[in-house]
Amino acid sequence: MKRRAFLSGVGVAGATALAGCINDTSNQSDNTLTVATYSSFTGEDSAGNWLKSAFESENGDATVEFTTPENGVNQFIQRKSEGAPIDADLFVGLNTGELVRADEQLDDPLFAETDGEVDGAGSVKPALDFDPDGRVIPYDTGYISLVYDEGEVDAPETFDALLEPAYEDALIAQNAQQSDPGRAFLLWTIHEKGADGYLDYWQALDDNGVRILSDWEPAYNAYTNEEAPMVVSYSTDQVFYHGEGVDMSRHQVGFLNEQGYANPEGMAQFADADNPELARSFMSFVLGTEAQSEIATRNVQFPAVEGVEPGGDFGEYALEPPEPVTFGYDELAGNVDGWIEDWARQVVSN
Amino acid sequence: MWRRDGRLLPAGVAATLAALVVVFYYPVGSVLASAVHAGGRLTLAPLVSVVGDPFYHDLFAFTAYQALLSTVASVVVGLPGAYLISRFEFPGRQFLRSVTILPFVLPSIMVAVGFLAMFGRTGLLNDVLAVVGLGPVELTFTLELIVLAHAFYNAPLVTRLVTAAWESVDPARVETARTLGASPVRAFRDVTLPQLLPALLTASVLTFIFTFMSFPIVLALGGLDLATVEVWLFARVQNLDLTEAATLGAIETALSLGLIYVYLRFEATQLRAGGESRGRARTPLFAGWRSLVDPRRLALFAYAGAALVLFVGPLVSLVVESVTTPDGAFTLRYYEFLLAQQSSTAVGTTRPFPAVRNSLLFGAGALVLALPMGVVVSVVATRDSRGSRLAEALLTAPLAVSGIVLGLGMLRSLVFGTTLFGYRLTVTGPVAIVAAHAVAAYPFVSRNVTPALGSIDDRLVDAARALGADRSTALVDIELPLVVPALVAGAAFAFAISIGEFDSTVLLAEGVDSATMPVALERYTGNRSLGPNLGPATAMGTVLLAVTTVSFVLIDRVGGRWQ
Numbered sequence: 001m002k003r004r005a006f007l008s009g010v011g012v013a014g015a016t017a018l019a020g021c022i023n024d025t026s027n028q029s030d031n032t033l034t035v036a037t038y039s040s041f042t043g044e045d046s047a048g049n050w051l052k053s054a055f056e057s058e059n060g061d062a063t064v065e066f067t068t069p070e071n072g073v074n075q076f077i078q079r080k081s082e083g084a085p086i087d088a089d090l091f092v093g094l095n096t097g098e099l100v101r102a103d104e105q106l107d108d109p110l111f112a113e114t115d116g117e118v119d120g121a122g123s124v125k126p127a128l129d130f131d132p133d134g135r136v137i138p139y140d141t142g143y144i145s146l147v148y149d150e151g152e153v154d155a156p157e158t159f160d161a162l163l164e165p166a167y168e169d170a171l172i173a174q175n176a177q178q179s180d181p182g183r184a185f186l187l188w189t190i191h192e193k194g195a196d197g198y199l200d201y202w203q204a205l206d207d208n209g210v211r212i213l214s215d216w217e218p219a220y221n222a223y224t225n226e227e228a229p230m231v232v233s234y235s236t237d238q239v240f241y242h243g244e245g246v247d248m249s250r251h252q253v254g255f256l257n258e259q260g261y262a263n264p265e266g267m268a269q270f271a272d273a274d275n276p277e278l279a280r281s282f283m284s285f286v287l288g289t290e291a292q293s294e295i296a297t298r299n300v301q302f303p304a305v306e307g308v309e310p311g312g313d314f315g316e317y318a319l320e321p322p323e324p325v326t327f328g329y330d331e332l333a334g335n336v337d338g339w340i341e342d343w344a345r346q347v348v349s350n
Numbered sequence: 351m352w353r354r355d356g357r358l359l360p361a362g363v364a365a366t367l368a369a370l371v372v373v374f375y376y377p378v379g380s381v382l383a384s385a386v387h388a389g390g391r392l393t394l395a396p397l398v399s400v401v402g403d404p405f406y407h408d409l410f411a412f413t414a415y416q417a418l419l420s421t422v423a424s425v426v427v428g429l430p431g432a433y434l435i436s437r438f439e440f441p442g443r444q445f446l447r448s449v450t451i452l453p454f455v456l457p458s459i460m461v462a463v464g465f466l467a468m469f470g471r472t473g474l475l476n477d478v479l480a481v482v483g484l485g486p487v488e489l490t491f492t493l494e495l496i497v498l499a500h501a502f503y504n505a506p507l508v509t510r511l512v513t514a515a516w517e518s519v520d521p522a523r524v525e526t527a528r529t530l531g532a533s534p535v536r537a538f539r540d541v542t543l544p545q546l547l548p549a550l551l552t553a554s555v556l557t558f559i560f561t562f563m564s565f566p567i568v569l570a571l572g573g574l575d576l577a578t579v580e581v582w583l584f585a586r587v588q589n590l591d592l593t594e595a596a597t598l599g600a601i602e603t604a605l606s607l608g609l610i611y612v613y614l615r616f617e618a619t620q621l622r623a624g625g626e627s628r629g630r631a632r633t634p635l636f637a638g639w640r641s642l643v644d645p646r647r648l649a650l651f652a653y654a655g656a657a658l659v660l661f662v663g664p665l666v667s668l669v670v671e672s673v674t675t676p677d678g679a680f681t682l683r684y685y686e687f688l689l690a691q692q693s694s695t696a697v698g699t700t701r702p703f704p705a706v707r708n709s710l711l712f713g714a715g716a717l718v719l720a721l722p723m724g725v726v727v728s729v730v731a732t733r734d735s736r737g738s739r740l741a742e743a744l745l746t747a748p749l750a751v752s753g754i755v756l757g758l759g760m761l762r763s764l765v766f767g768t769t770l771f772g773y774r775l776t777v778t779g780p781v782a783i784v785a786a787h788a789v790a791a792y793p794f795v796s797r798n799v800t801p802a803l804g805s806i807d808d809r810l811v812d813a814a815r816a817l818g819a820d821r822s823t824a825l826v827d828i829e830l831p832l833v834v835p836a837l838v839a840g841a842a843f844a845f846a847i848s849i850g851e852f853d854s855t856v857l858l859a860e861g862v863d864s865a866t867m868p869v870a871l872e873r874y875t876g877n878r879s880l881g882p883n884l885g886p887a888t889a890m891g892t893v894l895l896a897v898t899t900v901s902f903v904l905i906d907r908v909g910g911r912w913q
């Protein structure tokens with residue numbers, strides 16, 4: 001799940017490159033697939049590790065290696081613009097805003113168009129498909145929603161309701177400049193209030209005491225510590241929390257206006273990949289039914305492929321919004337940076 | 351002057367400069383250059399647009415305001431501590447002196463967690479206040495809490511530097527003043543205070559610079575409405591608006607460097623004031639029933655109580671969190687998690703024991719490099735030659751550059767690599783980490799050593815030189831043995847900076863194998879195997895706390911033997 005870990009003191013753009021292979025091209029054999037992704041996608045019990053073992057056992061001599069720079073795709077945008085080698089074949093964990101940024105920053109393409117060459121790409125839910133140029137293929141999605149404590153507040157039902165006195169000092173959101181759910185929530189308000197109206201809406205939210213913390217981790221931690229009874233989070237919250245003796249009233253999911261903002265995660269092959277065929281066969285593998293189900297369960301996100309129903313706890317506790325909304329590539333291109341900066345300046349000036 | 355010196359000193363200066371160029375000046379320069387360089391030519395446009403933007407006026411003003419408040423708070427909290435440690439004798443004094451360095455090593459995410467657990471709405475403080483019928487206090491996400499956290503980090507710096515100065519105040523001069531009829535207050539004001547002032551100013555200037563460039567604490571404990579320049583700079587970097595980020599970084603660096611230069615000029619005028627000193631006898635803190643009526647001691651006890659809340663409270667809360675479930679029940683599963691990580695075979699797993707080992711190894715390496723570098727800078731600083739203040743300011747520049755600018759520079763120059771003569775050179779791995787830590791740490795060594803070196807009687811060195819010793823020999827044989835306490839203090843700082851360093855470590859670490867304790871801790875905050883939960887990170891934080899406490903007590907004890 002791409003709740004990018006809150007970075008303590010992370011200088012650079014989030015910075016981390018705990019990446020064994022980034023500068024190590026020497027042992028790059030023909031059958032090594034280097035996958036760049038975010039850190040919680042790898043490690044014990046992760047979707048990444050399941051994919052690695054399953055893909056390797058199905059593909060004889062292929063080896064999957066992960067590289068996890070914590071500034072994510074920025075690392076590769078900067079590498080490309082500085083003329084440094086990319087040293088990875090595939091990027092896993094790209095969202096719409098990041099793709100827009102990559103395209104706006106670079107003259108040469110960072111990713112290759114693979115849509116037609118990946119088996120299963122056609123079965124991805126059309127609503128999640130966010131790249132008009134067929135480079136990025138979605139493999140899962142989260143839905144941004146509110147999580148609230150029903151012992152403290154009534155179910156928050158509409159955006160306008162959040163401005164009422166009943167919700168004074170009640171909501172914790174995240175900084176849209178650096179947090180995925182924070183950005184999604186801001187875009188959701190723009191989706192509802194329009195590019196002309198969202199700043200006024202946020203001014204009213206601010207007047208009603210909304211708090212903007214840096215990222216999902218501190219925001220959720222503050223929510224857990226009862227600093228406020230509502231937090232911007234994911235509709236899969238209960239998958240983590242259900243269990244014996246757990247008070248689920250603290251983990252209610254609220255879909256404002258009956259909606260949830262979809263934040264699809266995609267994968268794309270680097271244009272400079274050393275192993276493009278292997279990258280594409282890995283992408284096909286990720287779209288397979290079993291892989292989709294495992295990714296959903298282990299990454300706690302919804303599958304991207306039609307008709308995949310992960311059972312078990314995920315099937316039982318993950319809530320899907322009645323009406324998913326999201327901005328597509330064309331709506332974000334040329335707009336998203338300005339929207340976010342205007343918003344941030346308004347919040348800082350308050 | 352130089353030509354009569356031995357080879358050691360010039361070689362030291364050259365090595366220090368070379369290290370600085372590779373891991374500091376070149377990376378930082380490459381970032382700051384983009385503030386004045388666009389489309390292949392020089393331009394002032396980015397600078398003009400930032401300077402002309404009222405939004406930035408407010409941002410810089412707020413940043414300076416909170417830095418000023420933080421500095422005042424740090425002095426108010428740190429100064430009585432220095433008085434207590436330097437003037438009173440009590441059980442555990444030496445231990446207390448050692449662990450004042452501890453806040454430096456604590457990753458800010460842990461401090462933030464500890465602070466929220468201590469001062470939050472449902473925190474320990476409010477629980478205690480509720481028992482006595484007070485409160486609750488609402489401190490979370492306020493400027494007050496940020497200032498308090500800055501005091502947590504910087505008051506110990508004030509305490510350390512001022513304690514060292516206070517201990518070297520010549521008792522004979524105080525007694526002379528007293529025999530001449532000065533009241534204790536008068537003697538303090540006329541004799542002691544002037545000797546404390548340089549240390550106090552050093553600490554204040556450093557605190558101001560650090561809190562001006564504060565980033566993780568503001569990010570973790572404040573909302574976006576309390577953003578500082580550095581928080582905004584970070585957001586610009588994330589958005590890849592590198593020109594604007596570089597411009598903000600350049601302005602910030604210029605302000606900090608200017609402050610350091612002004613301060614160094616002041617320090618230089620104070621250096622010659624010191625003399626030979628054996629220190630004053632300390633008064634016992636506990637003197638039977640009289641302690642309870644002595645207003646001075648009562649005030650100190652009250653201070654100790656407040657300090658416990660501020661310093662020990664968050665740390666205890668942290669340890670408590672590491673053995674408590676979200677529902678408040680006792681649990682060991684976070685430590686079981688650490689063991690499971692240790693035995694995991696999955697790729698990309700950060701294991702705790704290698705992280706502990708790496709932290710200690712890198713810390714030792716940084717200490718070995720930073721001590722000579724710091725001494726070299728101190729020798730330059732204690733010279734009177736023209737331009738040595740400027741040279742010193744430039745050699746102290748790592749203090750003036752924000753972590754984000756340095757990290758970005760390292761990323762672009764060292765991690766991405768540079769093509770030279772057709773080969774792509776990349777500097778990564780443990781050697782680069784140790785070099786980066788040493789560069790971050792040596793200014794602290796020189797800030798400790800310079801005043802001590804400056805107070806050595808010149809005649810001692812002159813005598814040695816007259817007897818045929820070259821400058822390097824005089825330094826090693828005569829001066830360094832006289833400043834051992836300052837060297838030990840510098841060593842502790844170097845070690846602490848290395849242990850707590852995060853930004854460049856994480857950039858330069860080659861794979862999970864060179865992760866350090868703070869890196870492991872950060873990794874565990876993002877691990878969801880136990881649900882959204884800081885438990886694993888608090889367990890790692892507790893390990894970090896234990897390992898570093900033992901290390902500092904050892905450094906101080908071992909160093910103390912040579913005093």
